[in-house]
Amino acid sequence: MPFVQITLTKGKPPKTISTIVDSVHKALVEEFKIPELDKFQIVQEVEANNLIFPPNYLGVPHSENIVYIHITAKKGRTVEMKKQLYKKIAMLISEKTSISSDDVFIVLSENKEENWSFGRGQAQLVE
Amino acid sequence: MPFVQITLTKGKPPKTISTIVDSVHKALVEEFKIPELDKFQIVQEVEANNLIFPPNYLGVPHSENIVYIHITAKKGRTVEMKKQLYKKIAMLISEKTSISSDDVFIVLSENKEENWSFGRGQAQLVE
Amino acid sequence: MPFVQITLTKGKPPKTISTIVDSVHKALVEEFKIPELDKFQIVQEVEANNLIFPPNYLGVPHSENIVYIHITAKKGRTVEMKKQLYKKIAMLISEKTSISSDDVFIVLSENKEENWSFGRGQAQLVE
Numbered sequence: 001m002p003f004v005q006i007t008l009t010k011g012k013p014p015k016t017i018s019t020i021v022d023s024v025h026k027a028l029v030e031e032f033k034i035p036e037l038d039k040f041q042i043v044q045e046v047e048a049n050n051l052i053f054p055p056n057y058l059g060v061p062h063s064e065n066i067v068y069i070h071i072t073a074k075k076g077r078t079v080e081m082k083k084q085l086y087k088k089i090a091m092l093i094s095e096k097t098s099i100s101s102d103d104v105f106i107v108l109s110e111n112k113e114e115n116w117s118f119g120r121g122q123a124q125l126v127e
Numbered sequence: 128m129p130f131v132q133i134t135l136t137k138g139k140p141p142k143t144i145s146t147i148v149d150s151v152h153k154a155l156v157e158e159f160k161i162p163e164l165d166k167f168q169i170v171q172e173v174e175a176n177n178l179i180f181p182p183n184y185l186g187v188p189h190s191e192n193i194v195y196i197h198i199t200a201k202k203g204r205t206v207e208m209k210k211q212l213y214k215k216i217a218m219l220i221s222e223k224t225s226i227s228s229d230d231v232f233i234v235l236s237e238n239k240e241e242n243w244s245f246g247r248g249q250a251q252l253v254e
Numbered sequence: 255m256p257f258v259q260i261t262l263t264k265g266k267p268p269k270t271i272s273t274i275v276d277s278v279h280k281a282l283v284e285e286f287k288i289p290e291l292d293k294f295q296i297v298q299e300v301e302a303n304n305l306i307f308p309p310n311y312l313g314v315p316h317s318e319n320i321v322y323i324h325i326t327a328k329k330g331r332t333v334e335m336k337k338q339l340y341k342k343i344a345m346l347i348s349e350k351t352s353i354s355s356d357d358v359f360i361v362l363s364e365n366k367e368e369n370w371s372f373g374r375g376q377a378q379l380v381e
Contacts, residue, residue: 003195003234007296014176021179037184040232042134042195043177049268050297052275057291060373068257068296070326072197072234079368083377090375101374105294107257107326108369114206115235119187120228121217123210130322130361141303148306164311167359169261169322170304199324199361241333242362246314247355248344250337 001116001125002028002073004041009048009064016097017043023092024069031085032077053105066103067093074125075110082108128243128252129155129200131168136175136191143224144170150219151196158212159204180232193230194220201252202237209235255370255379256282256327258295263302263318270351271297277346278323285339286331307359320357321347328379329364336362 004024008017021041028034053062069089077085090101113125131151135144148168155161180189196216204212217228240252258278262271275295282288307316323343331339344355367379 003197003232017177035184037181039179039181040195041179042171042173043179044171044173044296044298045177046296046298050271050299052293052295052297054291054293057289058372058378060376060378062373068294070257072236079377079380082368083380086371086377087375090371090373104371104373104375105257106371107365109236109326109363109365110369111234111236114209115237117213117217117231117233118185119189119217119231121214121231122187123206123213124185124187126206126210130324130359144304162311164308166306166308166311167322168306169298169300170306171298171300172304199363236363238361238363241336242364244340244344244358244360245312246316246344246358248341248358249314250333250340251312251314253333253337 002071005070007044007068009051010045019096024089027085027088031088060102065099069106072109074113128165129198132197134171134195136178137172146223147220151216154212154215158215187229192226196233199236201240255292256325259324261298261322263305264299273350274347278343281339281342285342314356319353323360326363328367
């Protein structure tokens, strides 16, 4: 059920992109307890000058490697679960790619169970 | 007022894309009762490997034809209206294109009336 | 903390794009009182036929110059602050580019403080 949009600059190796995708998914499975098959994501590659970020903010430096991860999920997760999610995503990406955890930007948007259709015109979470 | 972002793989015929756009709009007009002219959408075409989906989830199989439809609308619609919307979108797309209703993925994000400006710097829904 | 996605047709001069980016940021700094360094944005350029808009809506005409500005921010701003934000964004863009204020479309999505990570795996707004 989460729907994830990942945005980064064009030109990253396919292996790096798939590692980011899999890292976000693994973290969602482990921390938000979603099913393994619940993996719906979009990767948006943009020109470097179309990715705007500050040199640093709140003590965290940023580079052109910045990755924007926008997760939409139904509400209900605790603050603690969200904190663990961010930690896990940043850890997995920085361990398995050359991207620093400083460059992992995450924003979470929440909605209702009735706001999802996984195909076939059904609202599976409320049927 | 709904703002719709449709994401699919590059290479679909323009006719298929415009049919998807018009199907989503027609369903919104009929089920969410929006005005005919209230048609604001973006189509995002991405490389096939940048569209991530599972082979199946909740009993629904998915293919590389999957279409992600992200609708942002002001809150206030009932669960029943949302169910009818999903049904209508999936039906119209599968009837008029070669895309299966299984591959119509919809997520709805809701916000407040005051959160919209349709141009001219005004917040039209609260003025 | 706001995260901004700007969508417009391909082919606009880089100067126009950077002016739009800076106008949105300046308006957020002045009206939403965000820090100068809190500047996180994505610019998405799409083919002209992938930007769908009506010839006019609610008395405002639109052209192929339309710019979709989707702002995600933590909740808490008043209706008055939002109105001032829209006004300022439209004014700055129309003053400094050839884009009419009629073509400045803005939608705001709001979430919680705990829904943000600015890097390093931390939830900076609740730590």
